[in-house]
Amino acid sequence: DTGVSQNPRHKITKRGQNVTFRCDPISEHNRLYWYRQTLGQGPEFLTYFQNEAQLEKSRLLSDRFSAERPKGSFSTLEIQRTEQGDSAMYLCASSPGGSNQPQHFGDGTRLSIL
Protein backbone atom coordinates (compact mmCIF):
# COMPACT_ATOMS: atom_id res chain seq x y z
CA ASP A 1 0.00 0.00 0.00
CA THR A 2 1.92 3.03 -1.27
CA GLY A 3 -0.84 5.51 -0.53
CA VAL A 4 -2.54 8.09 -2.72
CA SER A 5 -0.07 10.18 -4.68
CA GLN A 6 -0.75 13.66 -6.01
CA ASN A 7 1.36 15.79 -8.31
CA PRO A 8 2.44 18.49 -8.23
CA ARG A 9 2.46 19.38 -4.53
CA HIS A 10 2.38 23.09 -5.31
CA LYS A 11 1.36 25.02 -8.40
CA ILE A 12 1.66 28.76 -8.84
CA THR A 13 0.22 30.25 -11.98
CA LYS A 14 -1.12 33.46 -13.41
CA ARG A 15 -4.80 34.17 -13.69
CA GLY A 16 -6.19 32.91 -16.97
CA GLN A 17 -3.76 30.02 -17.38
CA ASN A 18 -4.78 26.36 -17.51
CA VAL A 19 -3.53 23.90 -14.90
CA THR A 20 -3.70 20.13 -14.61
CA PHE A 21 -3.27 18.00 -11.51
CA ARG A 22 -2.71 14.27 -11.33
CA CYS A 23 -3.83 11.73 -8.75
CA ASP A 24 -2.64 8.14 -8.49
CA PRO A 25 -4.96 6.23 -6.13
CA ILE A 26 -4.16 3.15 -4.10
CA SER A 27 -3.93 0.46 -6.75
CA GLU A 28 -6.78 -1.80 -5.66
CA HIS A 29 -9.23 1.05 -5.03
CA ASN A 30 -11.93 1.43 -7.66
CA ARG A 31 -13.42 4.64 -6.24
CA LEU A 32 -11.73 8.01 -6.63
CA TYR A 33 -12.80 11.41 -5.32
CA TRP A 34 -11.67 14.99 -5.76
CA TYR A 35 -12.23 17.60 -3.05
CA ARG A 36 -11.30 21.24 -2.68
CA GLN A 37 -10.24 22.79 0.60
CA THR A 38 -9.92 26.52 1.25
CA LEU A 39 -8.27 28.06 4.27
CA GLY A 40 -10.14 27.45 7.50
CA GLN A 41 -12.68 25.13 5.93
CA GLY A 42 -13.22 21.41 5.61
CA PRO A 43 -12.84 19.75 2.22
CA GLU A 44 -15.73 20.15 -0.23
CA PHE A 45 -16.69 17.40 -2.64
CA LEU A 46 -16.03 18.07 -6.33
CA THR A 47 -16.45 14.81 -8.23
CA TYR A 48 -16.46 11.02 -7.96
CA PHE A 49 -15.33 8.18 -10.21
CA GLN A 50 -16.12 4.51 -9.96
CA ASN A 51 -13.53 2.87 -12.16
CA GLU A 52 -13.45 5.05 -15.30
CA ALA A 53 -17.01 6.33 -14.99
CA GLN A 54 -17.58 9.81 -13.56
CA LEU A 55 -20.75 9.23 -11.59
CA GLU A 56 -21.26 12.51 -9.77
CA LYS A 57 -20.18 16.12 -10.10
CA SER A 58 -20.76 18.88 -7.58
CA ARG A 59 -22.29 22.18 -8.58
CA LEU A 60 -18.95 23.62 -7.42
CA LEU A 61 -17.44 22.09 -10.54
CA SER A 62 -18.02 24.83 -13.09
CA ASP A 63 -17.58 24.28 -16.82
CA ARG A 64 -13.96 25.44 -16.45
CA PHE A 65 -13.24 22.26 -14.50
CA SER A 66 -12.90 18.84 -16.04
CA ALA A 67 -11.82 15.55 -14.53
CA GLU A 68 -10.96 12.27 -16.16
CA ARG A 69 -9.99 8.78 -15.15
CA PRO A 70 -9.36 7.21 -18.56
CA LYS A 71 -8.37 3.68 -17.60
CA GLY A 72 -9.84 3.52 -14.16
CA SER A 73 -6.45 4.05 -12.57
CA PHE A 74 -4.97 7.56 -12.28
CA SER A 75 -7.10 10.67 -12.59
CA THR A 76 -6.49 14.21 -13.78
CA LEU A 77 -8.25 17.42 -12.79
CA GLU A 78 -7.92 20.32 -15.20
CA ILE A 79 -8.89 23.91 -14.53
CA GLN A 80 -9.13 26.18 -17.55
CA ARG A 81 -8.86 29.97 -17.48
CA THR A 82 -7.98 30.01 -13.78
CA GLU A 83 -9.44 32.69 -11.52
CA GLN A 84 -8.34 34.05 -8.15
CA GLY A 85 -11.11 32.12 -6.46
CA ASP A 86 -9.62 28.84 -7.65
CA SER A 87 -6.76 29.22 -5.15
CA ALA A 88 -7.15 26.27 -2.79
CA MET A 89 -5.82 22.87 -1.83
CA TYR A 90 -7.09 20.16 -4.19
CA LEU A 91 -7.32 16.80 -2.49
CA CYS A 92 -7.70 13.41 -4.08
CA ALA A 93 -8.98 10.38 -2.19
CA SER A 94 -9.60 6.76 -3.03
CA SER A 95 -11.44 3.87 -1.45
CA PRO A 96 -12.44 0.30 -2.20
CA GLY A 97 -16.08 -0.59 -2.64
CA GLY A 98 -18.27 -0.77 0.46
CA SER A 99 -20.09 1.99 2.27
CA ASN A 100 -18.09 1.61 5.48
CA GLN A 101 -14.70 1.91 3.82
CA PRO A 102 -12.77 5.07 4.67
CA GLN A 103 -11.44 7.31 1.96
CA HIS A 104 -7.67 7.60 1.94
CA PHE A 105 -6.38 11.02 0.98
CA GLY A 106 -3.30 12.18 -0.81
CA ASP A 107 -1.18 15.10 0.37
CA GLY A 108 -2.99 17.45 -1.98
CA THR A 109 -1.97 20.00 -4.59
CA ARG A 110 -1.90 23.58 -3.39
CA LEU A 111 -2.88 25.98 -6.16
CA SER A 112 -2.02 29.65 -5.94
CA ILE A 113 -3.30 32.07 -8.57
CA LEU A 114 -1.34 35.29 -8.94
Place this chain on the structure above:
Amino acid sequence: AQKITQTQPGMFVQEKEAVTLDCTYDTSDPSYGLFWYKQPSSGEMIFLIYQGSYDQQNATEGRYSLNFQKARKSANLVISASQLGDSAMYFCAMREGGGGATNKLIFGTGTLLAVQP
Protein backbone atom coordinates in the same frame (compact mmCIF):
# COMPACT_ATOMS: atom_id res chain seq x y z
CA ALA B 1 -29.94 19.09 3.84
CA GLN B 2 -27.09 17.06 5.22
CA LYS B 3 -24.79 19.02 7.50
CA ILE B 4 -21.94 18.55 9.95
CA THR B 5 -21.41 21.01 12.78
CA GLN B 6 -18.25 21.34 14.81
CA THR B 7 -18.77 24.11 17.35
CA GLN B 8 -15.25 24.22 18.82
CA PRO B 9 -12.90 26.21 16.58
CA GLY B 10 -9.98 25.49 18.92
CA MET B 11 -9.16 23.48 22.01
CA PHE B 12 -6.25 23.16 24.40
CA VAL B 13 -5.44 19.98 26.33
CA GLN B 14 -2.60 19.06 28.64
CA GLU B 15 -0.37 16.21 27.59
CA LYS B 16 -1.58 12.82 28.93
CA GLU B 17 -5.11 14.09 29.54
CA ALA B 18 -8.22 13.06 27.61
CA VAL B 19 -10.08 15.46 25.32
CA THR B 20 -13.47 15.36 23.61
CA LEU B 21 -14.06 16.99 20.24
CA ASP B 22 -17.71 17.67 19.47
CA CYS B 23 -19.57 16.83 16.28
CA THR B 24 -23.27 16.99 15.51
CA TYR B 25 -24.85 16.01 12.23
CA ASP B 26 -28.11 16.40 10.39
CA THR B 27 -29.51 13.92 7.92
CA SER B 28 -32.83 12.36 7.03
CA ASP B 29 -31.22 9.21 5.65
CA PRO B 30 -31.43 6.23 8.04
CA SER B 31 -28.22 4.80 6.61
CA TYR B 32 -25.10 6.90 7.05
CA GLY B 33 -21.55 6.73 8.28
CA LEU B 34 -19.50 9.08 10.39
CA PHE B 35 -15.75 9.52 10.05
CA TRP B 36 -13.08 11.46 11.88
CA TYR B 37 -9.95 12.66 10.14
CA LYS B 38 -6.82 14.35 11.47
CA GLN B 39 -5.02 17.00 9.41
CA PRO B 40 -1.59 18.01 10.76
CA SER B 41 0.03 21.23 9.61
CA SER B 42 1.71 19.30 6.80
CA GLY B 43 -1.72 18.97 5.16
CA GLU B 44 -2.43 15.28 4.72
CA MET B 45 -5.82 13.96 5.86
CA ILE B 46 -5.40 10.92 8.09
CA PHE B 47 -8.35 8.62 8.74
CA LEU B 48 -8.88 7.94 12.45
CA ILE B 49 -12.16 6.16 13.13
CA TYR B 50 -15.52 5.17 11.59
CA GLN B 51 -19.02 4.69 13.01
CA GLY B 52 -21.91 3.30 11.01
CA SER B 53 -25.47 4.39 11.76
CA TYR B 54 -26.53 0.81 12.46
CA ASP B 55 -23.55 -0.07 14.63
CA GLN B 56 -24.67 -1.06 18.11
CA GLN B 57 -21.41 -0.30 19.85
CA ASN B 58 -19.27 2.82 19.90
CA ALA B 59 -16.23 2.53 17.69
CA THR B 60 -12.75 2.42 19.19
CA GLU B 61 -9.32 2.53 17.58
CA GLY B 62 -6.42 2.60 19.99
CA ARG B 63 -6.51 5.93 21.85
CA TYR B 64 -9.48 7.12 19.77
CA SER B 65 -13.08 6.34 20.61
CA LEU B 66 -16.31 7.70 19.23
CA ASN B 67 -19.13 8.65 21.58
CA PHE B 68 -22.08 7.98 19.28
CA GLN B 69 -25.46 9.26 20.50
CA LYS B 70 -27.85 8.58 17.67
CA ALA B 71 -30.92 10.24 19.20
CA ARG B 72 -28.95 13.44 19.73
CA LYS B 73 -27.27 13.13 16.32
CA SER B 74 -23.86 13.53 17.86
CA ALA B 75 -20.60 11.70 17.20
CA ASN B 76 -17.96 13.11 19.49
CA LEU B 77 -14.33 12.00 19.22
CA VAL B 78 -12.55 11.16 22.45
CA ILE B 79 -8.76 11.10 22.47
CA SER B 80 -7.30 9.51 25.57
CA ALA B 81 -3.81 10.16 26.95
CA SER B 82 -3.10 13.09 24.60
CA GLN B 83 0.34 13.30 23.04
CA LEU B 84 2.16 16.29 21.57
CA GLY B 85 1.81 14.68 18.15
CA ASP B 86 -1.97 14.90 18.45
CA SER B 87 -1.78 18.65 17.83
CA ALA B 88 -3.62 19.08 14.54
CA MET B 89 -6.91 20.02 12.91
CA TYR B 90 -9.63 17.41 13.39
CA PHE B 91 -12.53 17.02 10.96
CA CYS B 92 -15.78 15.18 11.43
CA ALA B 93 -17.37 13.92 8.20
CA MET B 94 -20.55 12.16 7.19
CA ARG B 95 -21.30 9.81 4.32
CA GLU B 96 -24.96 9.40 3.40
CA GLY B 97 -26.60 6.38 1.89
CA GLY B 98 -25.93 2.68 1.63
CA GLY B 99 -23.74 0.68 -0.72
CA GLY B 100 -25.21 2.10 -3.91
CA ALA B 101 -24.60 5.72 -2.99
CA THR B 102 -21.75 7.94 -4.05
CA ASN B 103 -20.15 7.79 -0.62
CA LYS B 104 -19.02 11.39 -0.91
CA LEU B 105 -18.10 12.91 2.41
CA ILE B 106 -19.51 16.08 3.89
CA PHE B 107 -17.07 17.71 6.29
CA GLY B 108 -17.43 20.06 9.21
CA THR B 109 -15.27 23.14 9.63
CA GLY B 110 -12.87 21.39 11.95
CA THR B 111 -11.46 21.82 15.46
CA LEU B 112 -7.85 22.85 15.98
CA LEU B 113 -6.40 20.89 18.89
CA ALA B 114 -3.27 22.07 20.67
CA VAL B 115 -1.63 19.69 23.14
CA GLN B 116 0.43 21.47 25.77
CA PRO B 117 3.40 19.86 27.55
